[in-house]
Amino acid sequence: MKERSHRTPERVDWANVELPETWADRMTRHPLSALINMLRHPFRKRRKIVLPEDLPGRDRIPKYALLEFHHLPNGNYSDRVSRGYITGFERSMLGAMPWLRGRIAEDLADHDVVLDIGSGGGKTVNHLRSKGHSEVWGLEPSPYLLRHACRDYPEDRFVQGVMEDIPFGSEYFDAVSVSFVLHEMPPHYIRKGLAEIWRVLKPGGRLLVGEPSPAHYRSGLLEAIQRWGWRGLYFRTLSRKLHEPYIRAWHGMDFAAALEAQGFKVLTVDEGMPVKYWVIEKTDAAENPAPSPP
Numbered sequence: 001m002k003e004r005s006h007r008t009p010e011r012v013d014w015a016n017v018e019l020p021e022t023w024a025d026r027m028t029r030h031p032l033s034a035l036i037n038m039l040r041h042p043f044r045k046r047r048k049i050v051l052p053e054d055l056p057g058r059d060r061i062p063k064y065a066l067l068e069f070h071h072l073p074n075g076n077y078s079d080r081v082s083r084g085y086i087t088g089f090e091r092s093m094l095g096a097m098p099w100l101r102g103r104i105a106e107d108l109a110d111h112d113v114v115l116d117i118g119s120g121g122g123k124t125v126n127h128l129r130s131k132g133h134s135e136v137w138g139l140e141p142s143p144y145l146l147r148h149a150c151r152d153y154p155e156d157r158f159v160q161g162v163m164e165d166i167p168f169g170s171e172y173f174d175a176v177s178v179s180f181v182l183h184e185m186p187p188h189y190i191r192k193g194l195a196e197i198w199r200v201l202k203p204g205g206r207l208l209v210g211e212p213s214p215a216h217y218r219s220g221l222l223e224a225i226q227r228w229g230w231r232g233l234y235f236r237t238l239s240r241k242l243h244e245p246y247i248r249a250w251h252g253m254d255f256a257a258a259l260e261a262q263g264f265k266v267l268t269v270d271e272g273m274p275v276k277y278w279v280i281e282k283t284d285a286a287e288n289p290a291p292s293p294p
């Protein structure tokens with residue numbers, strides 16, 4: 001087993017890093033062309049994500065993230081579209097994200113040093129710090145989202161990286177949160193990421209996960225309306241029509257088995273709509289030595 005380590009990554013001042021424009025920035029430069037292009041984009045042939053050659057941190061961005069998703073031109077890799085995405089994602093979830101952040105903060109009340117994986121625009125990191133957690137870090141692959149997060153929340157800490165290669169020492173964190181990230185990753189990388197989370201968590205540490213629920217994704221049209229009314233219809237349509245390259249793989253994955261294979265213990269699972277939420281614990285290493293990644 002690896003020794004506990006206090007290694008933290010070198011911090012980059014992402015708020016002031018120069019980032020090159022991408023094709024998505026060029027097509028949304030003027031408000032009117034932005035509107036027209038964003039409305040037309042879902043009906044066009046999907047274009048691959050292109051990372052500028054001189055993009056800082058380019059080598060740390062995994063290839064599987066370079067598929068377009070959510071019908072967003074160049075995905076999370078542009079200045080303007082990713083800025084709009086932060087607000088758009090929040091609104092499109094109709095209050096589910098503030099609810100999820102509230103749950104995470106409640107379930108982490110006794111956990112001080114926290115890592116939020118896939119921190120996006122930084123809202124979870126900021127929320128946790130506002131609730132008194134002394135050291136909260138956000139980990140995010142997109143330099144553009146990192147820059148927005150650092151500009152919006154200059155007192156918070158954000159670093160570039162991915163769940164399957166976490167740039168912190170072993171057993172550094174009391175807790176890790178992951179919200180709406182795993183469904184954007186192929187299952188093989190989710191399993192690698194769980195091994196990394198195991199490594200950076202202290203024994204007895206917590207892992208909290210909130211992801212799109214299978215409840216509305218799998219239900220029939222009438223069933224969705226009967227159970228949840230117009231919200232059911234809305235989230236069922238969203239989950240089936242929004243382009244997400246790995247969503248079927250996520251819903252087909254046996255996440256409970258992957259957690260168990262890694263040695264984690266699931267404390268509670270709440271299959272709500274639109275969020276499925278897990279409270280998970282890294283079992284005491286002495287009681288259950290860390291297995292090798294599956």
Ligand SMILES: C[S@@+](CC[C@H](N)C(=O)[O-])C[C@H]1O[C@@H](n2cnc3c(N)ncnc32)[C@H](O)[C@@H]1O
Nearest residue numbers: 076117118119120141142162163179180181184
């Ligand atoms: C739907 S957004 C959610 C953002 C944020 N967690 C929230 O709740 O507002 C998904 C985020 O996960 C990030 N992401 C995708 N693959 C990742 C990986 N392998 N490791 C860490 N973050 C990843 C994306 O760049 C994006 O910012």
